[in-house]
Amino acid sequence: MKNAQQTDIFSLFNIEDEVAIKKKREEEERKKKLEEYKKKNAESTPEHLSSTKKKQEVKKEEPFEVNHETxxxxxxxxxxxxxxxxxxxxxxxxxxxxxxxxxxxxxxxxxxxxxxxxxxxxxxxxxxxxxxxxxxxxxxxxxxxKAKKKGLSIDCINIESSSSLQEGSFPSERVPFSLLREFIAISKHFEHFPSEVHADIYYDRATKEFFMDIPQQVAHTYWVERTEEPMVTAMKLMDRQFMKVGEIHSHHRMKPVPSSLDDESERQGGVFYAIVGKVESFFPSITVRVFDPSSEQHINLSPFLIFEDPFKDVPTEYDLTVVEVDNHV
Known part of the structure; x- marks a missing residue:
């Protein structure tokens, strides 16, 4: 009788190789995302965009019919x-x-x-x-x-920001860290392509809550453009006492340094502009700034002025008196 050949220790003992299974699953997921990317890339062609626009015509703008009750x-x-x-x-x-x-x-x-x-x-x-x-x-x-086209530039990747804004010059309300976490998760999804992605952040004056919206857009490796029809946006927001407070977009694997296109597009006062970069890292990088119309300058902010600090509250179940702090150099 011929001896059966065993190729690995796992098959010898009829044990599943979890690492191999995980790799196989990841490869299948990668292929699936690649197909999704190809499909998405095809959908950004002028032919598809024109057909998409036709679908949106169901919610096209209505002519103004102003009267005393308007x-x-x-x-x-x-x-x-x-x-x-x-x-x-x-x-x-x-x-x-x-x-x-x-x-x-x-x-x-x-x-x-x-x-x-x-x-x-x-x-x-x-x-x-x-x-x-x-x-x-x-x-x-x-x-x-509405938001203008955003994009990153290879030429500006190593530029460092230096300007700042004094503490207390921005409203005391902070955007919940949960919204930032959700956007980073979305950015990580598109990082596999890789592609930028854009979101708008609003504040509901009735509920006193921040909320985020992902509008229809065309995303590319080096730019992202909001393409959603105004009526579509209006129908989503018309029942909320909203005010727009910010825009955020990703630079996927690149640094979150504003490009010349970002500088041209992000020029509205009263809102913040955030960029998330290096999203493949465990802790991605983030840049936040506002535009000052009076000086025609962008002002860089600390993210702590805009977003809640997820590490601010010290856990109380630990006895920290056991930590002796040595102040001597």
């Missing part, structure tokens, strides 16, 4: 349209002289005109960062914050 929903407030437009303007429209003529024509109130009048009281409603949406079912005008 209200503006901003920062959790319902602002009557009469606060910014007269009765004549609401009923007849806005007077405008025809080109090369003294004749006057009347134009319907549109989103841009509403935004311009609101901007006097709400400087955050800049045209580059705001879409004005009219929701007919609620007879409501809603400013929707």
């Amino acid at each position: 209200f503006i929903f901003h920062l959790g407030q319902q602002i009557p349209i009469q606060d910014y437009f007269s009765t004549e303007e609401i009923e007849q429209g806005l007077p405008s002289k025809k080109k090369d003529s003294e004749d006057v024509e009347f134009k319907k109130i549109d989103g841009n005109e509403v935004r311009k009048r609101l901007e006097k009281d709400y400087p955050d409603l800049l045209p580059a960062y705001t879409d004005m949406v009219y929701i007919k079912q609620k007879n409501m005008i809603m400013p929707v914050p």
Whole structure:
């Protein structure tokens, strides 16, 4: 009788090799993610994006039909349209002289005109960062914050930040660390491709809670662009007393150093901008900053000013008196 050949000790004793099983499972997962990446990459083609846009047309922007009952929903407030437009303007429209003529024509109130009048009281409603949406079912005008294209640059990877902001110059509320942890987990998922990813962070004035939203976007190794239609965003936010407080995006395996594209895109006052990098590390790196419109400068912040410190509370079940601190050098 021929002796049966044994290739390893595990098969000899009919024992499962857990390490080999784990490696096999990881390889299958890697192949699965690779296929997902190929599919995602294909979905970023102009042909697919145009078809995706057609699907979104179900929630396309509705034409403005302003009347005396219309209200503006901003920062959790319902602002009557009469606060910014007269009765004549609401009923007849806005007077405008025809080109090369003294004749006057009347134009319907549109989103841009509403935004311009609101901007006097709400400087955050800049045209580059705001879409004005009219929701007919609620007879409501809603400013929707939008984000510009972000990206990293290989040339700026070794640049170090030096500016800072004094403690106490930012609101006392901190974004829960749980939201940052969730975003890092999402970034780690896309790090396998690798790809950047973007999220918006809001504060609900009614519930006094922060929440995060992942909008529709096109993500690439070196950039990420928010592509979600304004009406889609409005439908998600219209029942919340929200205010946008920040944007966060990842630089996957690269350092979280703002690129020139980030500098161009992140120029709205009143919100923070965070970048998470080196997400393959056990503790990823993070950069946080704000933009000061008056000085036209970005100001770097300590993450402790924005996010809760997960290590702040010392556990009480340990007797720390056993630790003798030697203050001598």
